Structures are given as structure tokens and as C-alpha cells.
Amino acid sequence: MTRSLLLRAASPLLVLLVLTLGAAAALADPSGPVPDTPSRQAVVEAMNRVTPAVQACSNGWVGRAQVRFVFEGSSGRALSAQVVTPNVPTTVARCVEAAAQDARVPRFGRENFSVSFPFRLP
Incomplete structure (x- = not known):
């Protein structure tokens, strides 16, 4: 199921939750994964x-x-x-x-x- 189809089928509250969590994750980690220690x-x-x-x-x-x-x-x-x-x-x-x-x-x-x-x- 594509994301747009999933979002259309989901409840508005679930859509808001998914979008909020996704945005929070993007803000918390804008550059992707980080190494355990500096190189x-x-x-x-x-x-x-x-x-x-x-x-x-x-x-x-x-x-x-x-x-x-x-x-x-x-x-x-x-x-x-x-x-x-x-x-x-x-x-x-x-x-x-x-x-x-x-x-x-x-x-x-x-x-x-x-x-x-x-x-x-x-």
C-alpha cells in the first residue's frame, strides 16, 4: 500500500500522528544516522x-x-x-x-x- 493510499484510508488522528512523528524524527535527526564515536x-x-x-x-x-x-x-x-x-x-x-x-x-x-x-x- 502506498503512503498516499494509506493516509487516505487512515483516520485523521492517525494521519496527524504519523505526520507529527515523521516530522519530529526528521527534526531530531536531519542528517541521518550518526556513528557511535567520532572517527x-x-x-x-x-x-x-x-x-x-x-x-x-x-x-x-x-x-x-x-x-x-x-x-x-x-x-x-x-x-x-x-x-x-x-x-x-x-x-x-x-x-x-x-x-x-x-x-x-x-x-x-x-x-x-x-x-x-x-x-x-x-
């Missing part, structure tokens, strides 16, 4: 976008700052970005965390996703 490529692209701002935090310090991220699935935004390398000066670490917090990945299915990324500071 490796998506994470690398997100890190590449914030790298210039992170590197601007070096203030003369040279080294590697490992940052642990927690991303939110429904939005892809970074819920937290924490420098976990112990020898990074506090002022540099705080600046790196603030710059890294701007990282975003495409939305994904899980509630949260954690990943660590090493940034080289000049």
Missing part, C-alpha cells in the same frame, strides 16, 4: 583546527603538552580539555586548556567520548 579523521581535523591557538600559548616554552578531551555526543563540543603532562608550566597549561576547549567534532551516538592528543609547542 579518527574527525578527531585529527578538530585538533588541527585548534593547534594554532594552542601553539600561541607557548610563551617561549618548548615541549609537548598532552591534552585529555571529553567530547559530548549530542553536540560534538569539548566538555573538558585538560593538560595531563606534568612538566608544562601552569600558565602555559591553562592557556592550552582554554584554547583546546574550542575543539569540536561531529556529533556522535555515545553520551561522551574521551581522547588524548599531544600538541607540540614551539
